[in-house]
Structures are given as structure tokens and as C-alpha cells.
Amino acid sequence: MKIKVGFGYDVHKLGEGEELWIGGLHVPHSKGSIGHSDGDVLIHAICDALLGAANLRDIGFHFPDTSSHYKGIDSKILLRRTVELIKEKGYEISNIDSSVCLEKPKLKDLIPEMQALLAKVMEIDPEDIAIKATTSEKLGFVGAQEGVTAYASVLIQKPCK
Template identity: 75%
Template sequence: MKIKVGFGYDVHQLGEGEELWIGGIKVEHTKGSIGHSDGDVLIHAICDALLGAANMRDIGFHFPDTDPQLKGVDSKLLLDKTIGLIRKNGYDIGNIDSTIALEKPKLKGLIPEMQRVLAQVMDIDIEDIAIKATTTEKLGFVGEQKGIAAYATVLINKS
């Protein structure tokens, strides 16, 4: 068995009146992610980590923000397609460890639903998806509530 590790990172600017999608669920807030798709930073970071681990470039290569068909797309669809790509190359997911950096709103009560949705999209056990949330103690663009960031590390294996 061959084991590989991948790391993903994504960031989006926050804007008034935009929808905030994180981990496949809509989060109620006055600000949301600005992006070509729905701006789900957690899913984008996970996609990048999976593609990187499989040495298949990155999310922008497979799903460019210049593609008009992807304007406003649900990031769960991008994740589903990413899973298809890595599985086509013989990889399965071992586990995912991720962190969302956002000053407000607090996410701890929403994490179980994010895990449920992501497990369903990726067809993996919920126990194999760790999601943590943090602030940046009011420092930087996240702390100033100008943006949101997400980090993901994945373990994939090939039999």
C-alpha cells in the first residue's frame, strides 16, 4: 500500500450581503465569501489537499475561475468531482484534518453538520473528517473580519 499526504489552503474575502458557505452548509451571517463559485473555503482547501496528495495539480487547474459554467457553482459538486478524479487514479481517503480561521460567527455548533455533509459527499466515515475552528485573535485580515481562511491535510492511500 502506498500512503501519500496532501496539504491545502484557501482564502476568500468577506463581503456584506454575500452568502457564507462553509463545509457544504450555509452559515447565517451578515457577511459571506466573495468568489467565482459559492466560495466554500473549507471544501476548496480539502480539494487542493486531495489533488496535491495525488500529484494532480490543484483546484484552479481542474476548475478554473475563468470558466463561466462554474460561476456560483456549489462547491460540493467540485468536491464530488475531485473525489472521482483521485479514485479514478486508484486512491482512497484515509482521513482529513482541517481548520477554519474566522473571527465571526462562531462555528463550533455547526461542525457536526459540516462533517455529516462532507462525509456524505465523499462517501467516507464521519470519523475520518476532523474540522476545527479558530480565530486569529483579531489579527490580520481574518481578525479584522475582512476574510476567511481554511487549511486541510489529507492522507490518501493506493492499494
């Protein structure tokens, strides 16, 4: 079995009146992510981790923010395509461990729904997706509620030939 590890990170500025999408869910809040797509930091971090593990470059290479095709796109579509790309190389997802850093709103009650939704998109067991939520203790741009960050580690595998 060939096993590879990937790491992803994403950050988005928060703005008044924008929609906040995290883990494929719309999160009610007065501020939302500003981005070319829907600005879902968690999905973007997972995509980057998967692409990196499979040595397929990064999310910006496959889904450039200079393309009008991806303007406002639902990040679940990008995640589905990312999973297809790693499957084309013979890999399957073993597990994902991720963290979202956001001062407000609190995400803990939404995590099970995010896990179920992401598992469906990636066609894996929700038990194979860990999502943690934290704050930055009011420090930095996250603490000032100016932005949101997400980190993801993934393990992918394929049979040896």
C-alpha cells in the first residue's frame, strides 16, 4: 500500500453582508467570506491537502481565481472534482483532520452536519473526517473578526503495483 500525507491551508477576509460558507454549510452570521468562489475556507484547505498529497499542485492551479467559470462557484463542486482527480491517480482517501479558526460564530453545533455533508461529497465515511473549531483568543486578524482560516491534513492511499 502506498500512503501519502497532504497539508492544506486557506484564509479569507470577512466582510459585512457577505455569506459565510464553511464545510459546505451556510453559516448564519453578519459577516461572510470574501472570495472568488463561495469562500469556503474549510473545503479549500481540504482540496489543497488532497491535491498536495497526490502531487497534483494546488487549488489555484486547477480552479484559478482568474477564471470567470469559478466566480461564485459552490466549493462542493471543487471538492468533488478534486476527489475525482486523486482517484484518477489511483488514490482513495483514508482520513482527513481539519481545524477552522474563527472568532464568531461558534461552529461546534454545526460540525456533525458538516461531516455528513462532506462525507457525501467525497463518498467516504463521516467517521473519517475530523473537524475542529477554535478561536484565536481575540488575537490577530481572526481575533479581530476580520478573517477566517482553515487547516487540513489528509492521508491518501493506493495499492502498490
